[in-house]
Amino acid sequence: MNDLSNHEQAIELLQELGLKEYEAKAFVALTRLPQGTAKEISDISEVPRTRVYDAVRVLETKGLVEIQHANPQRFRAVSIDEAAETLRREYEDRVDSLRTSLREIEPAVPAENTEVTHEVWALSGGSAITSRTQQLVDESDDEVILVIGDESAYTPELQERLQAAGDRDVSVVIGITEESLRERVQRELPNAKVFASGLEWLNSSAETGDETVIRRLLLVDRNTILVSSFHEDLGEGHEHEQAVFGRGFDNGLVAIVRRLMYTGLLSNVEA
Amino acid sequence: MNDLSNHEQAIELLQELGLKEYEAKAFVALTRLPQGTAKEISDISEVPRTRVYDAVRVLETKGLVEIQHANPQRFRAVSIDEAAETLRREYEDRVDSLRTSLREIEPAVPAENTEVTHEVWALSGGSAITSRTQQLVDESDDEVILVIGDESAYTPELQERLQAAGDRDVSVVIGITEESLRERVQRELPNAKVFASGLEWLNSSAETGDETVIRRLLLVDRNTILVSSFHEDLGEGHEHEQAVFGRGFDNGLVAIVRRLMYTGLLSNVEA
DNA sequence: ACCCACCTTCACTCACATAATCACAATAAG
DNA sequence: CTTATTGTGATTATGTGAGTGAAGGTGGGT
Secondary structure, three states: OOHHHHHHHHHHHHHHOOOOHHHHHHHHHHHOOOOEOHHHHHHHOOOOHHHHHHHHHHHHHOOOEEEEOOOOOEEEEOOHHHHHHHHHHHHHHHHHHHHHHHHHOOOOOOOOOOOOOOOEEEEEOHHHHHHHHHHHHHHOOOEEEEEEOOHHHOOHHHHHHHHHHHHOOOEEEEEEOOHHHHHHHHHHOOOOEEEEOOOHHHOOHHHHOOOEEEEEEEEEOOOEEEEEEEEOOOOOOOOEEEEEEEEOOOOHHHHHHHHHHHHHHHHHHHO | OOHHHHHHHHHHHHHHOOOOHHHHHHHHHHHOOOOEOHHHHHHHOOOOHHHHHHHHHHHHHOOOEEEEOOOOOEEEEOOHHHHHHHHHHHHHHHHHHHHHHHHHOOOOOOOOOOOOOOOEEEEEOHHHHHHHHHHHHHHOOOEEEEEEOOHHHOOHHHHHHHHHHHHOOOEEEEEEOOHHHHHHHHHHOOOOEEEEOOOHHHOOHHHHOOOEEEEEEEEEOOOEEEEEEEEOOOOOOOOEEEEEEEEOOOOHHHHHHHHHHHHHHHHHHHO
């Protein structure tokens, strides 16, 4: 009976989607009824009866609820799919407007200050990291070395870009832990050297007791690296991927990773 | 130079998408720079320098900003498309979860109280109204009379459903004010009787001075109606469509509209 | 080695939005 | 007419975020 859980989760999600607590609770309550009065809603949600009216009026203006003006007033939620679609569209529109607005804003360049070496950037979130990974592969000029520690980090888009890199004579070397994936990658990227990653020791959860694994490890042209790690994370239940990427041949971090990858990993390739 | 406008609009949109004011301002500021320090961000946004750090950290965890841990720290926004995509996905996921959660919640039926006649429901928002209109057409059993006061109210989806109604021997009658649209509808719905709406007098903005127009007027099986009106609305600039729909042959509202449509409008059809 | 300017963090106040409660008017039922 | 229930509005409490300042840290210049 994790129905309670669903119930609460729905309320939370609605709030994250911009509804107030009372609005969210009232909507979920209405979802459980074919229709309802303020009193009924108040009974099964925990919204004070006198506040149900305000909440429902707001929901009505958002297109999520219909109101029957009688005495007592009766309220009815639109279907779940209709509600979802309404909300989805609302945000879709906002994101589109945002994109447009941002493009129109003129850049401000206060000071020339483009020191390009020794950068080390931190970033988080799977999609941001995926995107940066692809970008770095696209930029590659000479050599790409990539260790994949997790099947989900190997996407079709990445595959394409690796292929493209290979096609323009970039040397592509890929290390993979899982054997099944290794075979698949070898098949899909005939130009690349695919080898068994000697990386297992990095993901030593047994010893350290933490649940962090290295998911991606990328070295481009010997002067740019990206490392991402993945936490199952604290009871929160929400997982998270974090990464750093660094540029500059003489960047300390880059140097360490370069050394690591060349000595610890590439020895397997030639062998 | 409504660039200011774009600037402010972007900030507002970001807040509607869940960012705090400082976070939104900082992000927009970063969008205008290839990269920036806390001071630079503070200068071109109106975020106190000491709070730029908090804001940017939050942005980083959302995958919108990258951080360079140096002294001074440097920040960089991801590309506009990347940011938009990240936000879009975030909400897409939430809506999907919401749909799932809502489906799982068991219904609660506190009291049998399903009085089906004499309903009059109020609803707002173009999409909710469109959806209800289509649903009513789908339910039609015998006769559909629809007056369209606005080209945008005649969508391909609606056309399909009217077609389908006609195919199952429902009598479809459509009134339209604009001549150009009338020809098109007649062409697309050969089964339907399309006529010049005698409805102009309803949209008497000249006399009443208000900017409200009747957008849709629907009568289904002589016992269910839907009326929607559209306001250009107060300086707010945000337009809004509102509607009522009612059920029950002996429902007063339904009776009035039925009478109106039969006498005032349908006389044209036979003529 | 020291000072000084700046960077960064943190704790705190204030204002405002929202949650929560109450008083009262309107309506319907008995 | 009485009474219970419904609906509206005002009022109070609470929590969050905006805005400000103090204090510690860092690096550069003397």
